Amino acid sequence: MLAQVVGPYTGTTRLTNITGPCSPATLAILGDMDFTDGSYEISLGSVFEGTWASGLGYPDGAGDEILCVSLHTEESWMVRLRLSDGSYSNSLLADMTPTVDNDAFNLYDCGAANLNPGWNYDRRVALMDFASFTYGAGLTVVGAEFTLMTDNAGVADPIGMLYISSTPVVTPPTISNNGPLCQGETLELEVDNSTTDATYSWSGPNGFSSTDQNVTIPNFTSAEAGTYTCVVTDTLGVDQVFNLTTTVVINPQPSGNITFATSCEDNAIVLGFSPAPGQTISSYNWNLGSGSPATSSASNPSVTFANGGNYPVSVTLTTSLGCTGVIDTVIPIYSNPVPSFSATPLIQCAPAVFTMTNTTNPADVDTYSWIFNNGINSYGSATTLSPVLPDGIYDVTLTVTSPEGCVGTTTVADYLTVVDQPIADFYWSPGQVLATNTDVSLINASVNATTYEWTIEQGVPASATTEDVQTSLPNGISGNYEVTLVVSSVAGCYDSITKTIEVSPIITLYIPNTFTPDGDEFNQTWQIFIDGVDLYSLDLRVYNRWGETMWENHDAKATWDGTYNGEIVPSGLYTWTLSAKDKFTDEKYEYVGHVFVNR
Structure with missing residues (x-):
């Protein structure tokens, strides 16, 4: 920033950021760069305050500090310095005197900021020295306040104020970063500088460079970790140069392995995570896909998969240093065997022994367990004989354990049927058969029978397969006639009985x-x-x-x-x-x- 000149006076900085009773546009003119514009017709008693455009504080140097500038008429201001702790110096009266130059000015109305261009006026100035005022230790001048006191035309026409003291007090800039960082976060590089009049030249890892005072680098990676250098050149007065460095550290991402033991479908499996040496995991967020549950925040969640297969799972981890990462793996789940079996025949007479044959895929079988009718007996071979079973209907259960330790069970309800042996029996009607009427009804009285074979001595018919039979014995001939009934059950078991029918003579x-x-x-x-x-x-x-x-x-x-x-x-x-x-x-x-x- 070049020093500013008003006539024969060279200043270090000007008063800017001025506040007061005028419009914002007018206030901006009162602190402009070249002191060629100003304001007019401002009421006496108006108070204006601002800070130095350099943003710095200045010491109490020898000689005059303040140059006050106005137009045209004789004016006086009451001025006091604004110090870095927010306090003020004592006030001094500044009487304006004309300079030798005569310039054209653009004048703005205080309230409406209306422009009146090209007015030629003498410039009036007042030099002020606050030597009689002693600053507190460590305090500097950061701005000033002026109050319009008199004007021989009744209203004032101020232009601005210039600081013409010695070199400012410059606090050396400092450099910092927001590390340590995790991968993917945003790196912030900052230079804290008390002056706004400086240039910056950054260099760093991965070919980094910048001319900004403060820099952000999104999606930070390990390649960008390291030492960053910023050359700060203070352009105020003596062009001081500062070489600043800062080192950015990247924290490691979570790393390690998901741990688990192989399991079978419908069996709970406990997951865990083994971190890399030196890492501490502070939080877990599991995505368990099609498992139940589908998510978990536990360190060792228990999950169940309904069917065999390969299931991808992942866990989002946060380390104790705040870094987050995702670890994934595939969990193999073994299918449970599906037992199947057969028996021939499925129906037998009591006492019955069935031959049971396992028909399960041999590759899925390591051990067997047979159960008849909810625990009557169990066996441990592929083909086995059932226990001796009395009459009844029996469930059969086959439990198979696979080489991987998975268990499958199949139960067939009412699979085996055991029926009692048939008992053949019959009677006839009429109970007394007379030779005069030898028509006889043979009536079945067998138990557990489903088929019937009749043999009737000299009967017409002499044989039959119906349950009951109507036959005729030789008419008019008394005597004894044998009738045999052979029956069989649904299980194919047989029984027979032979009885003699006596044909009686007439009384x-x-x-x-x-x-x-x-x-x-x-x-x-x-x-x-x-x-x-x-x-x-x-x-x-x-x-x-x-x-x-x-x-x-x-x-x-x-x-x-x-x-x-x-x-x-x-x-x-x-x-x-x-x-x-x-x-x-x-x-x-x-x-x-x-x-x-x-x-």
């Missing part, structure tokens, strides 16, 4: 109605003749007219000689009763009649 009954027990050789006894009944059930009785039993017998071949207790009964009419049971049905037959005893 024949002959009872004489008189006899003559008179001692001759003819017709001396009374005897009945009967056939077709159960002779062992026969009951024959003879009664007199008063109902007294004269004779009783249970033998169809017995004879009555007409006596009672050894005495001959009187001649007359006697009543007899006869009862007997059917040979087959125990049906009771009863007969009543009379017999005449004639002497």
Whole structure:
């Protein structure tokens, strides 16, 4: 920055950033570069304050410090210095005197900033020395305040103020950076300089260069770590040069390995992370993909994958130094074996033993475990015999463990059926078959049977496969006829039974109605003749007219000689009763009649 000149006066810097009662445009003119513009018609008593354009503080040098500049008329200002601690010096009165030059000025109205160009006026100045005022230790002059006091035209026409003291107090600039940094962050290089009048020349790693005072480098990498140099040239007065260096350190990114043990589908697997030596991990953010859960912030999350396969997972890590990085890997998950088996046949009769055959893919099998009906028995081979099973329906479970230790279980409900042995039986109707009617209904009474084979001796038909059979035995011919029934169950087991059907003759009954027990050789006894009944059930009785039993017998071949207790009964009419049971049905037959005893 070149020193500014007002007539014969050369200044170090000017007053700028002025505040006061005028418009912003007018205030900017009061602190311009060349003191050729100004303001007019500003009311007396107006106060203006500003700082030096250099941004620096100045010491109390020998001689005059301040040059006040106005136009045209005689003016006086009240001026005081503004110090670096915010305090002020005592005030001194500045009386303006004209300089030898006469220039053209562009004048601005204080309130409206209206331009009045090309006005020719003398420039008036006042030199001020604040030698009577003692600064505090370490304080410098950073600006000034002036108040418009008098003007022989009634209003003031100020231009500005120039500082003409010696070399300013320059604080050496400092250099800094915002490191240590993590990769990907933004590097900030800064030079703290008390003056705005300086130039900068940066150089650094990876071919870096810049002429800015402060520099940012986004997406910082390890290639950009190292020492940066900035040459600062202070252009104020004596062109001081400062060579500054700063070293930028990059913190290491998270590194290491995701750890885990191989596992099977639907089994929990615990993940971990083993950091590089010297690193400490402060936070974890796991992306577990299709696992359950899908995310976790735990250091050692437990995750389950529903199916076998290769699953990518990753973890975003933050180190204790604040650096973040992503580590990924692929986790192999083994599939559980899918057991399958067969048995032939699936239905047997009790007691039953089934041969069970494993049909699981041999590559998926290391060990086996068979279970019948929820724990009856278990075995450990590929092909095995079931335990001896009573009748019932049985679930079968096969559990297979693969070479990788994965377990698969298949249960087939109601897979094996054990039925009781069939029991053949039948009966016929009518229960007593008479020779006069030999049509017979053969009625099945078997248990656990599903098929039937009938063989009927001399029957029509003589064989059948229906459950019940209607047949005819030889008509009119009494005798015994064998019938055989062979049955089988759903499991293919057999049983048979043979029974004999007796065809009975017609009941024949002959009872004489008189006899003559008179001692001759003819017709001396009374005897009945009967056939077709159960002779062992026969009951024959003879009664007199008063109902007294004269004779009783249970033998169809017995004879009555007409006596009672050894005495001959009187001649007359006697009543007899006869009862007997059917040979087959125990049906009771009863007969009543009379017999005449004639002497």
